[in-house]
Amino acid sequence: MSQPLPSLIGMNLDDLTALTAECGLPRFQAKQIARLLYAKRIASIDAMTYLPKAARELMAARYRIGREAPIERVASADGTVKYLFDAGDGCAVESVFIPEADRATLCISSQKGCKMGCAFCMTGRQGFHGNLTAAQIINQVLSIPESEQLTNVVFMGMGEPTDNLEAVISAIGILSAEWGLAWSPKRVTVSSIGRIAELRAIIERTDVHIAISVHSPFHEERLGLMPVERAYRIADVIDAMRDYDFAHQRRLSVEYIVWDRLNDDYRHADALAQLLRGTAARVNLIRFHRIPASTLKPAPMATMEAFRDRLNAAGVLCTIRRSRGEDIQAACGMLAGKH
Ligand code: SF4
Numbered sequence: 001m002s003q004p005l006p007s008l009i010g011m012n013l014d015d016l017t018a019l020t021a022e023c024g025l026p027r028f029q030a031k032q033i034a035r036l037l038y039a040k041r042i043a044s045i046d047a048m049t050y051l052p053k054a055a056r057e058l059m060a061a062r063y064r065i066g067r068e069a070p071i072e073r074v075a076s077a078d079g080t081v082k083y084l085f086d087a088g089d090g091c092a093v094e095s096v097f098i099p100e101a102d103r104a105t106l107c108i109s110s111q112k113g114c115k116m117g118c119a120f121c122m123t124g125r126q127g128f129h130g131n132l133t134a135a136q137i138i139n140q141v142l143s144i145p146e147s148e149q150l151t152n153v154v155f156m157g158m159g160e161p162t163d164n165l166e167a168v169i170s171a172i173g174i175l176s177a178e179w180g181l182a183w184s185p186k187r188v189t190v191s192s193i194g195r196i197a198e199l200r201a202i203i204e205r206t207d208v209h210i211a212i213s214v215h216s217p218f219h220e221e222r223l224g225l226m227p228v229e230r231a232y233r234i235a236d237v238i239d240a241m242r243d244y245d246f247a248h249q250r251r252l253s254v255e256y257i258v259w260d261r262l263n264d265d266y267r268h269a270d271a272l273a274q275l276l277r278g279t280a281a282r283v284n285l286i287r288f289h290r291i292p293a294s295t296l297k298p299a300p301m302a303t304m305e306a307f308r309d310r311l312n313a314a315g316v317l318c319t320i321r322r323s324r325g326e327d328i329q330a331a332c333g334m335l336a337g338k339h
Pocket residue numbers: 114115116117118121122123124125157158159160193
């Protein structure tokens with residue numbers, strides 16, 4: 001089977017500048033092509049009518065626009081919509097559109113499956129089948145029917161974004177550059193389990209918000225939930241975050257799934273408050289959604305509220321995240337795609 005032509009979607013300004021040279025166009029037209037691809041969302045190379053016909057023909061012989069519609073759409077009773085995208089090699093990845101009163105968020109995937117093996121996550125169970133390209137990442141944003149309504153993007157879908165660093169940074173560039181979608185980077189959040197060097201690269205090379213999956217303040221316990229703790233202790237990850245200013249332009253949040261009688265008592269809340277002391281991090285408590293063949297159980301809401309109040313009393317801003325899309329397996333930890 002012949003390979004599809006490389007896609008223009010996903011190219012940054014350097015890539016498009018190289019493309020202009022290849023097609024015999026002046027360099028300044030790279031920005032115009034970017035605007036057509038990302039802001040105007042043109043559907044065909046032939047529609048770039050201000051380019052000479054010969055250049056368009058040359059480009060069309062070598063490239064395609066590359067915007068690919070989702071292959072499946074499932075809507076939840078609560079308005080959440082899950083989209084499935086073909087990711088090649090027999091794999092599919094998921095994105096979740098989450099409309100709320102004052103915002104519309106898309107939770108996007110960065111990998112086909114995941115290597116990290118977290119005990120509570122369906123994606124982790126599926127194993128790793130490859131990285132998404134910047135084109136496949138940005139395509140999720142550009143190709144859903146609600147694309148123009150989006151106010152926020154979160155890298156919290158399938159995969160660990162720091163494990164696909166260059167493609168993720170490239171996609172963030174397309175979202176936030178003036179020649180791209182020209183979003184404020186404050187509309188984008190990257191969530192990571194805390195691979196320190198790569199996390200630093202995202203913080204230093206972009207201005208997006210950062211979220212870290214903590215889930216337990218205790219080494220041994222977190223290790224039982226998240227194998228990454230062996231290489232990157234959570235205390236070291238949080239310490240690394242102290243090198244950056246999260247009190248002003250950007251936000252650091254901590255994701256904490258609350259499990260019944262595992263990490264839901266005051267001992268954990270106090271240790272978490274201690275871990276985060278002096279960081280300006282805020283905590284999102286997440287209700288667990290049961291997954292097959294796991295003994296993990298969600299903590300009761302009253303326990304989550306007590307946990308939240310304990311953190312707030314300790315001076316750590318903490319909220320309980322509203323759960324969305326559970327009926328369509330679109331809630332946190334439930335994304336599995338297809339392979
Ligand atoms: S929680 Fe995130 S990092 Fe862990 S296995 Fe799932 S997708 Fe990977």
